[in-house]
Amino acid sequence: MNNSKKVIVIGLDGVNWQLINKLIDGGFLPNIKKIKENGSFSSLRTTLPPVTAPAWTSFATGANPGQHGCFEFVTPENDLDDYAPISSNSIKVKTFYEQLDEIGKKCILVNLPVSFPPKLSEIVITSLLTRGDDFVFPKKLIDEIPEFTKYKLAPEGKKERKLKEHIHEIRDIEQTRFKCAQKLFKNKPWDFFFVLFSGTDWIQHTKYHDLINQDLKKNQSVINIYQDIDSYLGWFADNLPANTNLLVMSDHGFSDLKGVFFLNEWLAKENYLQFKSKNKKHIDFGKISESRDKSAKKALNLNLSGLTSFMWKYPTIFKFAKKIYDKIKKILPIYVDQDIGIDTLNSSVYSLSNLIYLNRKGRFSNGIIDNDNEYKKIKQEIIDKLTKIKGPDNKDRVFDVVADSQKIYSGRQVRNGPDIILYSSKYLIKSIMGPAFVKGKFQYHSLDGIFISYGPDIKTNMELKQNNIIDIAPTIFKLMNIEQSNIFDGHPISEAIIEKV
Ligand SMILES: [Zn+2]
Structure with missing residues (x-):
């Protein structure tokens, strides 16, 4: 039975404990509270710079940017001011999900940054940095799961617009993402499942200062985004298949800047x-x-x-x-x-x-x-x-x-x-x-995000010492009973895992 261990990773882009704990204390995140109390958790140090693209690439490879080669969303080409966006082809080492694929483990990736063009024959819904209009792979999934016709990679991105519209669009995008992920999770075979909710990062670029400094009651419309995502997370936690462990993480934290x-x-x-x-x-x-x-x-x-x-x-x-x-x-x-x-x-x-x-x-x-x-x-x-x-x-x-x-x-x-x-x-x-x-x-990314582990192999109600984003891939391998890869710079978070004798 050991070989059939599964892992699901849920990403909450850009959240840190300062904000999550404030929202938990305010009673807004009952599911994250439950998972945290019944699991093991720590802060999660990210890459330098604390930027979404290199951070998720370090997650995907268990390696530092000096190995995988992704340092920012863009990289200089021939000249000092000539920058090109990176893609999955820029990742110079094998990701853990390609390694899983090679040994016959089925992976489903939803919204993993820098996963375009897909490197898996399995299901990949690509993310930021997708070129062209296709982000659902294989494309025939759109016929099976009609919600994909409404799926969007990111808000429209108009710089000047009302906050209300921005929040509305983010909630719509994440709801559609959840509905699609939910169907894939239930109806498709998988050994490793990944879904990232990006809306937390998007709204924090505008509202982190207020969320941290103001009474939360003043920010209910913004908190709706977090409450939606908390309920999605709750659904996954309540529907974990047997022998499945859940990891919740962010790719970096956030700071209120001077x-x-x-x-x-x-x-x-x-x-x-x-x-x-x-x-x-x-x-x-x-x-x-x-x-x-x-x-x-x-x-x-x-x-x-x-x-x-x-x-x-x-x-x-x-x-x-x-x-x-x-x-x-x-x-x-x-x-x-x-x-x-x-x-x-x-x-x-x-x-x-x-x-x-x-x-x-x-x-x-x-x-x-x-x-x-x-x-x-x-x-x-x-x-x-x-x-x-x-x-x-x-x-x-x-x-x-x-x-x-x-x-x-x-x-x-x-x-x-x-x-x-x-x-x-x-x-x-x-x-x-x-x-x-x-x-x-001004509010921008900072170095420390969150990590929570929860499931049959995880110790309960335990605060761990700080971990690093490069430790997640080795932890996934350990939880799936797969031998560690020599590509990993990180180490499995063994402190969280119940050792079977
Ligand atoms: Zn991010």
Whole structure:
């Protein structure tokens, strides 16, 4: 019977314990409460950067980005400012679900980011980063399960619209996703089942600040999203087949932020980066602690809602980067909000959100850094300077992490990744892109998400020490009694599992 162990993983994108516990205490999540109390749980450290695409890829491979090669939603190609979206073909090691497939275990994946194009002959409903209109594989499922005709990958993504409409659309999308997943779960054979609810991340980009800081009663319409998803989760938990364990997890957490750090602006001010436009007004957005421009400083210090409107006053700086945006707008959860227009022939560095790339000869067609010493020197210089930067109050440092990526990642793909990696738990790091629906308050992903395990092989009511997203794949293998793969960097979360004698 050992061989017939099954696992289901339910993803709640971007949730952390701070928010989930507040909602549990408010009585809004009876099912998650029950699963948590009858299972084992911990916080779950994610990838650097804490971004959906590399995080779910680390889940799917049990490996760090230095091995699987996915560091962001997009990756630079020939030139420093030429970015292409990643796909499942960008994953350089075998995922755990491909390994399961190879030994005859049936997998069903619903809404796993970076699963397009599908690598399984079995059922895959792809996610963000799907190209084209087909996301149901095999396509004939649409005839069997008519709810798929209503299935959508993401909200329409209009930047300016009423919150009510946004919430309504998210609830609709997740309800349809649940109905489809429910039918697959009941009617199709599987050994491993995955479904991700993305709506939590989508709404948190707008409402995390309010959910954390305000009385929950003021946010009932937003909480409806969480209550819906809690009831879906409850259905799966109540309908677990025999010998099946359930894992609930998020790919990263969320933070309520104090402000924005415009990294490319800072790199330009320090003369590492040149813009093409000669008449570009220079505003010290980057070096926020010493901003000369009074209005910019006021906007940053006062109320960040002022900053958004301030930005629109300078269209030459903040106009859409059409070239990149057109390529990725349909498949990513983000919009491009700044046209940097960089002069790659005269720039040694460029940043993409939390990642900094150095313009090395041999790597990029217009590379200008041509020897190892110069490369190391510039890298160290930038790390040293960014480490010291303080926020507008001149007290706390802007960045929690400023690191040489070779010290963060390990594996063959490190050389294709960024050169420097940044993380801030207090400031949104903006370069050319930002999360959709940001207006006024700033809230963004953080490092610690959630993990809950529940089922016949799981210890009950037990808080575990922190685990890592790369530990999930090894845990799935352990629960299914499958020998650990040598691709995994992580380890099974044995502390949660009842050892049979
Ligand atoms: Zn996410």
